[in-house]
Amino acid sequence: MICGVDEAGKGSVLGPMVVAAVGCKNMDDLVSLGVADSKKIPPKSREKISSEIKAQFPFIIVIRSAQEIDILRQTMTMNEIVARSHAQALSSLPCSCVYVDACDVNEKRYGETVSSFSRPGCTIISRHKADNLFPPVSAASIIAKVERDRIIKELSHEYGDIGSGYPSDQVTITYLSEYIRHHNRPPVIARSSWETVKNLLHKKSQSSLLDF
Known part of the structure; x- marks a missing residue:
């Protein structure tokens, strides 16, 4: 074979x-x-x-x-x-x-x-x-x-419109950004070791500091 x-x-x-x-x-x-x-x-x-x-x-x-x-x-x-x-x-x-x-x-x-x-x-x-x-x-x-x-x-169906899941997909990035904005963490279906997630978390952290 x-x-x-x-x-x-x-x-x-x-x-x-x-x-x-x-x-x-x-x-x-x-x-x-x-x-x-x-x-x-x-x-x-x-x-x-x-x-x-x-x-x-x-x-x-x-x-x-x-x-x-x-x-x-x-x-x-x-x-x-x-x-x-x-x-x-x-x-x-x-x-x-x-x-x-x-x-x-x-x-x-x-x-x-x-x-x-x-x-x-x-x-x-x-x-x-x-x-x-x-x-x-x-x-x-x-x-x-x-x-x-x-x-x-x-x-x-479970998490809402997550797009294709790829970083090049704006629907995916919008979903991730909104999730992190509301929950202060990525969803369990995200690869937290990816730079995409780290950058969004950093952006959220910087935004929170500015708000403070």
Whole structure:
């Protein structure tokens, strides 16, 4: 079996990071489903393709919550967290060759990091933009994206409109700013170790001092 691994939500300030791994016998087995980089596929099509992948191929999903990421970042970098999560997703799939989307500027170094957390005898091939290059990684990208979108939608029902959860999303930043303004702390779904949150807390602190 060969496998592809990818994640969604690595850089988000709200919500989890979702990692998915998909296995297949041949590289082209997934092509007929229309797999591609998940960001290039419309949401409804992504959901349909994700369901078809899950019905026909083995897959694993690993979810890292915002709180868990904050705890792990006390002792490791975000790239290491992703690498460990990639390796965990692979641990239940009997793969001999794995393609991963490199989260490090150095492809070789990232592949070696994932390999160090993986079982012996599993070849790790790490490439930038692997979700464009290898169908199994495209498939993993789709599953991870659909799962994260589902979680963000659930969080929005519970917490209000949080946007996409990314720092580049003004809806997300507005939500965070308002929450911190009213509660003097970030919500539990926020990654408090992110500079975005630290800056908003600092801004709130400075504003409070001025008010005083």
